[in-house]
Amino acid sequence: MKLTAGHPQLTAPSASRERDRQAVSADKLVDATGDSPQTQPAVELRSVVFTYSGAAAPALRGIDLTLKPGEMVGIMGASGAGKSTLAKCLNRLVPAFERGEFSGVVRIHGRTLEGARVSDVSPLVGMVFQDFEAQLFSTNVALEIAFTMQQIGMPREEIASRVEPALAAVGLTGFAHRDPTSLSGGEKQRLAIAAVLALRPGVIVLDEPTTDLDPEGKAEVFALIRTLREQGLSLIVIEHEADELRGCDRLLVLRDGEVVAQGPPASVMTQLELLENCGVHPPDLNRALAILGIRAHAATVDEAEALIRRTFSISSDSTAPFRMMTAQNHWKIVDQAVRRTNPDENPILALDQGDVGRGSPASPLAEAERLYFSYPLGPRVLDAINFCIGPGEFVAIVGQNGSGKTTLAKHLVGLLTPTEGRVLLEGCDRTTLRPAETAHKAGYVFQNPDHQIFASTVEAEIAFGPRNFGLSEDEVEERVAEVLRAVNLEDARERDPFLLSKGERQRLAVASVLALRPRLLILDEPTTGLDYREQRRMMGLVSELNRAGIAIVIITHTPWLVAEYAKRAVLMRQGRILFDGPVDKFFQQDQLLRQSSFRPPEVTLLASRFGLAALSPEEFASAIRELADTDKS
Amino acid sequence: MQTSLYLDRGTWIHRLHPAVKLFALFIMFWSVFWVDHPLALLPVAFVMVLLAQASRSWPNFYAFRWFLILMIPPTMVEWMAVYRGGAPVVNLWIIHLSRQALLFGFGRGLKLALLLSSSILFLSTTTIEEFTTSLVTFRMPHRVAFAMSLAFRLVPLFMDSALTVVQAQSLRGYDFNQGNLLERMKRYVPAVIPVFMGALRRANNMAMALEARGFGLGITPTSFIEYRLERRDIVALTALSTMGAAYFIIYYTGYAAIAAG
Numbered sequence: 048m049k050l051t052a053g054h055p056q057l058t059a060p061s062a063s064r065e066r067d068r069q070a071v072s073a074d075k076l077v078d079a080t081g082d083s084p085q086t087q088p089a090v091e092l093r094s095v096v097f098t099y100s101g102a103a104a105p106a107l108r109g110i111d112l113t114l115k116p117g118e119m120v121g122i123m124g125a126s127g128a129g130k131s132t133l134a135k136c137l138n139r140l141v142p143a144f145e146r147g148e149f150s151g152v153v154r155i156h157g158r159t160l161e162g163a164r165v166s167d168v169s170p171l172v173g174m175v176f177q178d179f180e181a182q183l184f185s186t187n188v189a190l191e192i193a194f195t196m197q198q199i200g201m202p203r204e205e206i207a208s209r210v211e212p213a214l215a216a217v218g219l220t221g222f223a224h225r226d227p228t229s230l231s232g233g234e235k236q237r238l239a240i241a242a243v244l245a246l247r248p249g250v251i252v253l254d255e256p257t258t259d260l261d262p263e264g265k266a267e268v269f270a271l272i273r274t275l276r277e278q279g280l281s282l283i284v285i286e287h288e289a290d291e292l293r294g295c296d297r298l299l300v301l302r303d304g305e306v307v308a309q310g311p312p313a314s315v316m317t318q319l320e321l322l323e324n325c326g327v328h329p330p331d332l333n334r335a336l337a338i339l340g341i342r343a344h345a346a347t348v349d350e351a352e353a354l355i356r357r358t359f360s361i362s363s364d365s366t367a368p369f370r371m372m373t374a375q376n377h378w379k380i381v382d383q384a385v386r387r388t389n390p391d392e393n394p395i396l397a398l399d400q401g402d403v404g405r406g407s408p409a410s411p412l413a414e415a416e417r418l419y420f421s422y423p424l425g426p427r428v429l430d431a432i433n434f435c436i437g438p439g440e441f442v443a444i445v446g447q448n449g450s451g452k453t454t455l456a457k458h459l460v461g462l463l464t465p466t467e468g469r470v471l472l473e474g475c476d477r478t479t480l481r482p483a484e485t486a487h488k489a490g491y492v493f494q495n496p497d498h499q500i501f502a503s504t505v506e507a508e509i510a511f512g513p514r515n516f517g518l519s520e521d522e523v524e525e526r527v528a529e530v531l532r533a534v535n536l537e538d539a540r541e542r543d544p545f546l547l548s549k550g551e552r553q554r555l556a557v558a559s560v561l562a563l564r565p566r567l568l569i570l571d572e573p574t575t576g577l578d579y580r581e582q583r584r585m586m587g588l589v590s591e592l593n594r595a596g597i598a599i600v601i602i603t604h605t606p607w608l609v610a611e612y613a614k615r616a617v618l619m620r621q622g623r624i625l626f627d628g629p630v631d632k633f634f635q636q637d638q639l640l641r642q643s644s645f646r647p648p649e650v651t652l653l654a655s656r657f658g659l660a661a662l663s664p665e666e667f668a669s670a671i672r673e674l675a676d677t678d679k680s
Numbered sequence: 681m682q683t684s685l686y687l688d689r690g691t692w693i694h695r696l697h698p699a700v701k702l703f704a705l706f707i708m709f710w711s712v713f714w715v716d717h718p719l720a721l722l723p724v725a726f727v728m729v730l731l732a733q734a735s736r737s738w739p740n741f742y743a744f745r746w747f748l749i750l751m752i753p754p755t756m757v758e759w760m761a762v763y764r765g766g767a768p769v770v771n772l773w774i775i776h777l778s779r780q781a782l783l784f785g786f787g788r789g790l791k792l793a794l795l796l797s798s799s800i801l802f803l804s805t806t807t808i809e810e811f812t813t814s815l816v817t818f819r820m821p822h823r824v825a826f827a828m829s830l831a832f833r834l835v836p837l838f839m840d841s842a843l844t845v846v847q848a849q850s851l852r853g854y855d856f857n858q859g860n861l862l863e864r865m866k867r868y869v870p871a872v873i874p875v876f877m878g879a880l881r882r883a884n885n886m887a888m889a890l891e892a893r894g895f896g897l898g899i900t901p902t903s904f905i906e907y908r909l910e911r912r913d914i915v916a917l918t919a920l921s922t923m924g925a926a927y928f929i930i931y932y933t934g935y936a937a938i939a940a941g
Binding site: 138140143164166170176181187189193196202206207210224226242457462481482483486490491495497500501 | 904
């Protein structure tokens with residue numbers, strides 16, 4: 048299939064018009080200028096202002112944007128900055144679906160969208176949403192792709208000729224008869240893209256397409272986006288991880304509905320403070336360079352390495368193994384990590400006893416022994432798992448979706464009963480205890496905070512747990528005050544939880560579990576769907592809890608988060624634990640990581656080029672300085 | 681997660697025209713509606729077993745086995761309590777049990793089980809697209825037909841989210857099973873609200889995605905899959921019509937009525 052459509056294809060609606068005179072779809076898209084579509088910008092926004100009805104302030108304040116055919120533009124910004132609203136302007140969801148006050152002009156290939164319905168625009172602008180569950184409706188993959196083509200009344204033969212090529216374009220050949228719900232997250236998102244490609248739209252808009260995906264899914268989708276770009280499609284990609292957008296022609300940073308920075312990646316991505324202020328994760332390579340006093344943009348690890356070698360005149364033989372011995376910092380880090388936990392030598396000696404002072408190495412908080420689990424008539428989900436967590440530990444469990452991470456965690460809190468083997472909670476057999484009875488020992492924060500929020504005020508939401516345990520009102524009051532402080536929601540005490548932001552709701556969910564003062568807190572992907580600022584705040588909170596002595600188990604897909612916060616990493620695949628050990632050792636397992644599509648943070652890769660180990664830009668920078676100093680002396 | 685009951689087996693039942701499948705569902709309901717006597721219901725049950733075998737839908741029946749089994753005794757008891765015909769065989773204080781009451785009660789239980797079975801069979805062999813097509817064949821507007829069939833797709837998703845919510849709340853020390861029936865129902869508030877809010881949010885996302893994918897253009901959509909009436913459809917239609925007619929005759933002639941005395 049030729050993917051380089053580059054201009055609007057209005058043939059489909061007009062074909063249907065012959066059969067159905069009521070169809071007005073294409074008529075409404077008036078050609079504003081009369082120029083041929085090829086010479087027109089793919090997308091043109093002029094002073095677009097939009098205020099959601101009932102909102103005090105506009106979500107977009109005068110946006111101007113031009114996308115040339117074949118260009119790829121990345122849009123970044125914090126939650127609530129207006130990214131999704133901007134995307135919705137391009138296919139008329141704003142203002143035809145979302146009510147509010149709209150002004151300005153949106154043109155797609157020179158045609159104004161004014162007065163058009165959302166469905167009129169669907170053949171012109173393909174839209175891929177973050178919530179892939181909500182955008183798939185059909186029984187099988189082929190029908191999913193046919194969906195829009197059927198809606199716009201395309202003849203059957205034409206639909207049939209487009210399904211296979213669209214599947215091939217996203218690498219899903221042979222999937223035509225699969226049930227979309229049986230696909231992995233990455234496959235679902237590729238299917239959503241295929242459904243859009245089949246219409247040969249001029250523009251494709253992807254609104255945080257990988258937010259809910261695991262590393263493998265993310266990699267699949269971004270590889271596909273790169274291919275589409277090479278084929279000349281006009282793309283708009285919304286993301287809040289800047290790393291992924293380095294391949295764009297242009298970047299746009301939004302804040303409070305305004306464009307605050309615009310330009311090629313090299314110019315935007317070196318404005319680190321600005322990015323951070325806008326809730327965007329600045330590229331770690333650039334951050335590391337900046338700490339070292341180099342104001343430059345490195346698109347790849349190679350570039351960053353060259354820049355550093357040049358600036359600090361570190362020759363390439365400085366990476367020889369004996370160098371590592373002299374790089375004091377490196378050994379300090381490794382040493383610390385090994386002391387923190389080394390399950391190979393002693394599975395239980397995973398804590399610094401002096402710091403915590405609760406329990407002994409012989410009394411772990413939770414323990415799984417030769418744990419097997421499978422659903423009735425289903426495949427095996429957990430396969431001979433041995434896992435143990437001691438007081439005060441900070442463990443990150445990583446692995447593909449379906450590798451058994453959540454299943455393992457649910458065993459620890461008693462939501463699932465082992466098929467074989469046993470789970471101990473503070474030495475007691477889990478199966479003898481109901482989950483509700485042990486909520487004050489092991490807390491569990493679900494991935495989606497909305498699965499537990501129901502009360503009408505933040506305060507009542509937090510008090511729910513302690514009241515279930517029949518605590519006195521004084522005690523309840525004390526705990527509410529305590530956790531409100533801990534999660535920094537004191538000002539929101541009387542507010543309606545449903546009106547809080549996603550990040551605040553996530554912190555509220557943590558607070559409401561925390562109010563039971565568990566000694567072990569399990570968090571299932573607590574940063575998914577949060578912007579960078581909210582992610583940092585959430586992880587800051589979690590580390591603080593850990594410093595206060597609460598053992599943390601966090602399930603996550605985000606490499607930098609594992610590197611910077613966790614002390615011990617557990618890698619799972621197909622129901623087995625493949626690695627369990629200190630985080631820095633974890634990131635040295637090249638082969639294991641590659642097999643699991645889990646990429647170490649770029650600074651870690653960069654550090655290894657110099658024979659160093661570093662898990663954050665700060666660590667890397669100080670290691671490089673030491674290396675440079677020893678080089679000179 | 682499996683979100684629909686549809687089993688992609690490709691048997692001749694799966695290949696029937698969607699409208700014929702919907703008609704079959706209707707005839708099952710119709711036949712069961714006219715008769716009360718358990719014996720008269722047996723042929724329907726027999727047809728059901730044959731169809732379940734032919735369409736290889738047993739896994740779904742297995743999944744619903746407890747519903748099917750548990751449906752009969754409570755219905756029996758309920759109807760026996762209110763049935764007031766015939767000479768009582770048992771006469772104990774407020775309990776007056778006649779042979780007719782027993783038959784009637786059992787018949788009602790069987791009826792319900794058969795209604796559920798025919799729905800399971802229908803959903804096991806009909807995709808939501810076919811469901812939509814069948815409704816449209818019977819002159820339902822496409823939008824309405826699509827919304828109805830989509831609802832079937834959503835039910836399992838809501839069940840799944842309800843399960844998660846119940847787990848989340850029980851991990852906050854909440855016990856859903858306390859007190860009498862009314863109190864228990866009230867205790868489900870912490871589960872109902874998140875599920876309901878989640879449903880609203882999801883419905884909004886879906887509506888958005890639907891419009892973005894061309895739904896609601898106001899024209900009659902084309903169909904990627906062509907449904908034609910084949911010979912097997914004609915045979916099935918004839919058989920079903922005969923069955924429907926036969927049951928009406930049984931009702932009309934009073935053969936399957938539960939005789940007094």
